[in-house]
Amino acid sequence: MSASRILPSAARFRNRSRRAPRPAGALRSASPHPELALYFDAMFKAYGPQLWWPGRTRFEIIVGAILTQNTSWSNVERAIRSLRREKLLSAAAIEKVPFDRLAALIRSSGYFRQKARKLKAFVDFLRGQYQGSLDHLFATPTSVLREQLLAVHGIGPETADSILLYAGRHPAFVVDAYTRRILERHHLADGRESYDQIRRSFESSLPADPQLFNEYHALIVHTGKHHCRKRQPNCAACPLEPFLPNEAKP
Numbered sequence: 001m002s003a004s005r006i007l008p009s010a011a012r013f014r015n016r017s018r019r020a021p022r023p024a025g026a027l028r029s030a031s032p033h034p035e036l037a038l039y040f041d042a043m044f045k046a047y048g049p050q051l052w053w054p055g056r057t058r059f060e061i062i063v064g065a066i067l068t069q070n071t072s073w074s075n076v077e078r079a080i081r082s083l084r085r086e087k088l089l090s091a092a093a094i095e096k097v098p099f100d101r102l103a104a105l106i107r108s109s110g111y112f113r114q115k116a117r118k119l120k121a122f123v124d125f126l127r128g129q130y131q132g133s134l135d136h137l138f139a140t141p142t143s144v145l146r147e148q149l150l151a152v153h154g155i156g157p158e159t160a161d162s163i164l165l166y167a168g169r170h171p172a173f174v175v176d177a178y179t180r181r182i183l184e185r186h187h188l189a190d191g192r193e194s195y196d197q198i199r200r201s202f203e204s205s206l207p208a209d210p211q212l213f214n215e216y217h218a219l220i221v222h223t224g225k226h227h228c229r230k231r232q233p234n235c236a237a238c239p240l241e242p243f244l245p246n247e248a249k250p
């Protein structure tokens with residue numbers, strides 16, 4: 001992925017944001033928030049492209065999005081390596097493999113029986129609704145597919161949006177704990193917002209560009225891991241420090 005496709009998106013928005021009025025208060029509604037484009041620019045300038053998602057195929061990305069629930073990515077990588085070694089990284093193969101064998105192969109990702117059930121549920125859905133075709137799946141309009149994914153066992157909003165964005169290249173913004181933490185520390189949210197309120201606020205503040213959303217979420221994760229830690233955030237070295245309200249500075 002090159003920065004050349006990302007940067008014009010941010011620049012487009014940056015120009016728009018200069019004209020837009022700054023809304024007061026937190027993200028209690030899904031109203032646009034012009035500062036969010038400036039946050040992207042600052043993080044992108046500091047870190048550059050993040051090259052997400054680290055998956056070789058769309059199906060592997062979907063598997064990763066399900067397995068990464070409540071665990072670290074290194075644990076997911078071990079599980080995916082096991083599935084690859086056994087040639088199970090396809091919907092047809094996951095359909096056929098016995099449940100207990102699948103669960104054993106993904107043990108490293110934690111909650112492995114639950115996650116095996118979720119993988120089976122996803123491939124059942126794909127077969128039942130789309131004849132097993134990811135092309136057909138991702139040809140569905142974003143809002144329709146999002147609702148369908150949310151109805152599949154074990155797929156919540158963050159997983160659904162990760163699948164839509166990273167596997168399907170749909171313009172769905174992924175909200176995670178780092179997103180909430182950064183917004184709350186910058187007084188752009190107060191912890192009472194629903195997942196969808198935060199998602200819609202990003203989506204209404206930025207151009208509907210999947211590559212921009214891809215980079216944005218990856219940059220938030222990078223910032224969260226390296227600076228905006230749960231305890232003792234390292235604001236001094238963080239690219240978002242200029243946006244930190246004075247009263248929030250450590």
Ligand code: SF4
Pocket residue numbers: 182185186223227228229233234235236238239240241242244
């Ligand atoms: S400036 Fe501080 S509070 Fe803001 S994102 Fe960076 S580390 Fe977190």
